[in-house]
Amino acid sequence: MLSQDALALIPTLSSHLSLPEEDAIFRPLLPQDVEPLGLFFLSLSESTRRRYWPHALDEKGARVVCSELDSRRALRMVAFSRASEAIIVAYFIIEFELPATERSRYLNYGIQLSEESDCRLAPVVADARQNTGVGSVLMQRTLETTRQLDRRRVILYGGVQAANHRAIHFYEKFGFKRVGTFHKHNRDNIDMLLNLR
Numbered sequence: 001m002l003s004q005d006a007l008a009l010i011p012t013l014s015s016h017l018s019l020p021e022e023d024a025i026f027r028p029l030l031p032q033d034v035e036p037l038g039l040f041f042l043s044l045s046e047s048t049r050r051r052y053w054p055h056a057l058d059e060k061g062a063r064v065v066c067s068e069l070d071s072r073r074a075l076r077m078v079a080f081s082r083a084s085e086a087i088i089v090a091y092f093i094i095e096f097e098l099p100a101t102e103r104s105r106y107l108n109y110g111i112q113l114s115e116e117s118d119c120r121l122a123p124v125v126a127d128a129r130q131n132t133g134v135g136s137v138l139m140q141r142t143l144e145t146t147r148q149l150d151r152r153r154v155i156l157y158g159g160v161q162a163a164n165h166r167a168i169h170f171y172e173k174f175g176f177k178r179v180g181t182f183h184k185h186n187r188d189n190i191d192m193l194l195n196l197r
């Protein structure tokens with residue numbers, strides 16, 4: 001959970017960023033973003049959906065997410081293209097609530113997670129822009145944000161699939177370390193953790 005001081009920072013977390021092919025505004029999701037978020041979810045390919053499903057990725061999922069925004073539990077950052085401000089190019093969830101499944105898996109590795117200081121991350125970039133450097137620019141900013149919000153460690157939301165080589169490279173590039181493996185949904189997965197301090 002976030003402290004009152006950290007909560008007060010959330011409205012200030014909007015930034016203009018230069019992505020490799022365009023400029024973008026990276027900001028917390030707002031209740032009125034239902035339509036662009038729904039379009040973004042519907043645009044995601046099957047291959048992206050196989051690797052990323054924190055919640056329903058359709059119009060209904062967008063409505064639910066936008067109507068239940070609660071910064072104490074999660075910060076949902078979206079990157080809007082500045083050329084067309086109705087288009088979302090990436091969605092990064094930073095969640096401060098850590099479910100029992102995640103906490104008990106980490107306990108098995110000898111790591112006690114804390115909702116006071118840790119958070120979990122789930123990033124996705126629009127298919128057409130994946131592997132062009134967009135995720136790296138947004139990750140850099142996201143990690144600055146987690147530090148501003150007094151987080152000490154970042155873990156991956158549900159781990160990363162062992163076959164998702166690009167994502168694993170991406171996380172390792174930012175300093176995430178492998179802390180354990182688990183088998184779920186017929187797949188091998190890796191838990192990775194980043195120490196921010």
Ligand SMILES: CC(C)(COP(=O)(O)OP(=O)(O)OC[C@H]1O[C@@H](n2cnc3c(N)ncnc32)[C@H](O)[C@@H]1OP(=O)(O)O)[C@@H](O)C(=O)NCCC(=O)NCCS
Binds near residue numbers: 052
């Ligand atoms: C994972 C994801 C968020 C990364 O964002 P991105 O914009 O594609 O990332 P970038 O282009 O900034 O960086 C990709 C890096 O992976 C590398 N890479 C690409 N394919 C790779 C592969 N098959 N094996 C290893 N590394 C690979 C690139 O060279 C680049 O590394 P570099 O910066 O050192 O050159 C994005 O690809 C995505 O949304 N994937 C689908 C959803 C997903 O998997 N989410 C994570 C779930 S845990």
